[in-house]
Amino acid sequence: MAVPQQEFIIAPSVLNANFARLGEECDTVLAAGGDMIHLDVMDNHYVPNLTVGPMVCQALRDYGLKAPIDVHLMVEPVDALIEAFAKAGASYISFHPDATRHLDRSIELVRELGCRPGLVLNPAVPVASIGQVLHKLDMLLLMSVNPGFGGQAFVPYVLDKLKEARAMIDASGHSVRLEVDGGIKVHNIADVAQAGADTFVVGSEIFSADDYKAVIDRLKTRLTQV
Numbered sequence: 078m079a080v081p082q083q084e085f086i087i088a089p090s091v092l093n094a095n096f097a098r099l100g101e102e103c104d105t106v107l108a109a110g111g112d113m114i115h116l117d118v119m120d121n122h123y124v125p126n127l128t129v130g131p132m133v134c135q136a137l138r139d140y141g142l143k144a145p146i147d148v149h150l151m152v153e154p155v156d157a158l159i160e161a162f163a164k165a166g167a168s169y170i171s172f173h174p175d176a177t178r179h180l181d182r183s184i185e186l187v188r189e190l191g192c193r194p195g196l197v198l199n200p201a202v203p204v205a206s207i208g209q210v211l212h213k214l215d216m217l218l219l220m221s222v223n224p225g226f227g228g229q230a231f232v233p234y235v236l237d238k239l240k241e242a243r244a245m246i247d248a249s250g251h252s253v254r255l256e257v258d259g260g261i262k263v264h265n266i267a268d269v270a271q272a273g274a275d276t277f278v279v280g281s282e283i284f285s286a287d288d289y290k291a292v293i294d295r296l297k298t299r300l301t302q303v
């Protein structure tokens with residue numbers, strides 16, 4: 078049974094935000110039309126960069142952030158940080174299958190802790206590799222850059238992976254969001270949506286602009302044309 082196309086969601090990645098005033102940056106980007114905050118957690122081990130831990134997620138909740146927080150764990154191993162981010166107010170918690178020894182158990186852990194589980198596939202990892210656990214997910218995130226840094230160019234072959242993932246999700250009959258992350262811009266978001274994505278992580282395109290609302294309006298206008 079096919080699942081109808083879900084509404085489009087823009088998830089601004091705060092990787093390129095001004096971390097000295099992160100709470101205000103989140104307020105501004107949400108007021109500008111962002112739907113949820115995407116938080117990139119990097120450990121200088123799974124990826125060659127180091128960002129934030131659960132304290133920052135908790136600080137955003139304490140600051141008053143009500144929007145969903147979409148946590149992308151680029152860490153290895155994952156289970157201890159799944160627990161810490163669940164306690165710190167994460168909404169979605171997504172991680173990479175190759176960062177845990179017990180994939181099914183880690184997915185269950187996210188669910189047991191009251192969060193929405195997601196899996197993240199790097200560009201070269203086949204979509205079919207997570208077929209057995211697709212029904213357990215709320216999110217499948219396809220990386221369209223090699224993870225670790227904002228501002229990289231979209232990897233073109235991920236368009237075909239999105240089509241494959243969309244077909245797999247629709248055929249499964251389960252409601253799984255199909256998120257894409259890396260190199261999403263005004264000029265390519267429509268093609269990426271056409272390929273099947275419904276949730277778009279956008280970092281530098283928004284945070285390098287003076288007017289976040291103008292960029293998000295342009296992204297959403299492109300989506301209305303799909």
Ligand SMILES: O=C(CO)[C@H](O)[C@H](O)COP(=O)(O)O
Nearest residue numbers: 224225227228259260280281
């Ligand atoms: O996860 C990421 C990198 O690992 C970032 O979320 C992603 O790259 C978004 O930034 P941009 O839109 O600038 O590509």
